Every structure is written in structure tokens, then in C-alpha cells.
Amino acid sequence: xDLKASRREFTWTNNHVFSIIDRGLxxxxxxQQWSVLEVIIMDPEFSDxxxxxxxxDEKQEKRGKPFKFCNFIAYHPEFIMTVQKEWSNKxxxxxxxxxxxxxxxxxxxxxxxxxxxxxxxQDKILAAKQLLIYIQSQMTEPHDHQKFFDKQNAIKLxx
Numbered sequence: 001x002d003l004k005a006s007r008r009e010f011t012w013t014n015n016h017v018f019s020i021i022d023r024g025l026x027x028x029x030x031x032q033q034w035s036v037l038e039v040i041i042m043d044p045e046f047s048d049x050x051x052x053x054x055x056x057d058e059k060q061e062k063r064g065k066p067f068k069f070c071n072f073i074a075y076h077p078e079f080i081m082t083v084q085k086e087w088s089n090k091x092x093x094x095x096x097x098x099x100x101x102x103x104x105x106x107x108x109x110x111x112x113x114x115x116x117x118x119x120x121x122q123d124k125i126l127a128a129k130q131l132l133i134y135i136q137s138q139m140t141e142p143h144d145h146q147k148f149f150d151k152q153n154a155i156k157l158x159x
Contacts, residue, residue, distance in 0.1 A: 001026055003054065008041035011050045024054050067107045076117060082109045128159050 003024035011022035024039030031037065036057035044050045073079060086109040087102045132155045135148050 001028070001031065003037055003039040005039050005041050008043070008050055011041055011052065012048060013044070014048055022049060022052055024052055067111065069110070070114075073110060073114060073118075076113065078113060082106075082113055085109065125159060128155055131155055132159070 003026055005024065010018040010020055012019045026037055034056050036055065038055045040053040040055060042051045042053055083106060086106040090098055092098050092101070132152060135151050135155065138148050
């Protein structure tokens with residue numbers, strides 16, 4: 001597989017003819033192992049060939065998770081109070097700046113509430129779904145049906 005090249009377009013020249021003779025090649029194992037692979041075509045200096053420099057980096061730029069508003073947060077008892085508290089800034093004459101600052105403050109307040117109240121919710125939902133699948137697999141006998149039916153309904157309410 002050809003690597004993405006940067007800096008120069010051609011790797012060889014004889015002063016009036018330009019060509020891409022040299023390439024950076026990798027196999028699928030390298031692509032899976034390294035998150036950033038790139039070949040830099042360097043200046044040829046005294047040669048008619050440009051040296052290639054392969055850059056390898058396994059660390060991606062670490063960024064925070066983007067803010068996502070989930071509708072279930074609006075049903076939390078502290079939601080309205082958090083919005084009112086964080087939306088109280090009017091220390092600017094520019095209305096756009098006021099909205100931007102208030103949204104930024106609100107985002108932090110809602111993130112705190114989300115972490116405090118709903119941390120690990122996806123794992124809990126997954127565990128409840130697995131339990132539901134198990135209970136439904138046990139509902140094969142008619143005489144046990146009612147016992148498992150009640151458990152199934154309780155788990156569905158949790159999810």
C-alpha cells in the first residue's frame with residue numbers, strides 16, 4: 001500500500017523531467033499497528049532523487065469528548081435548576097457573546113450532572129439487556145412463564 005506523501009510532488013528529476021520513482025510502501029500489519037503513517041518527500045539537495053522520510057506515530061491528538069445533549073437529562077429533577085443557575089450571565093453588551101458564554105457555562109454544568117448521575121449508564125443498559133435475553137431464553141416452559149414474565153417486565157422498565 002502506498003503511503004500518503006507530503007511536501008513535494010515528485011521524487012526524481014533530471015532538471016526538466018519530473019517523476020515519482022520512489023515510494024513509501026507499507027503492508028496491512030503496519031497500517032493496523034500505527035495510527036499515523038506518512039512519507040515526507042524531502043529536498044534533493046545534490047542528488048536527482050529526493051530522500052524519503054517515513055513518519056510513524058501511534059499517538060493521536062487527545063481530545064475531550066464532544067458534548068452531547070441526551071433528552072433523558074431534561075427529565076432529571078435538577079435539570080431546570082442547573083439551566084437557570086448557568087444561564088444567569090448577562091455581563092456583555094453583545095447578545096451573541098452572552099449566548100455563547102451562557103451555553104459554555106451550561107455545557108459544563110450539564111456535564112457535571114451527567115457524570116454525577118449517569119456515569120456508566122451504557123454499561124448498566126448493556127447488563128440489563130443481557131439479563132433480559134437470559135430471562136427470555138428461560139421462558140420456554142409454559143408453567144414458568146408467569147414468573148419470568150414479571151422479571152422481564154421489571155427489566156424492560158429499567159432499560
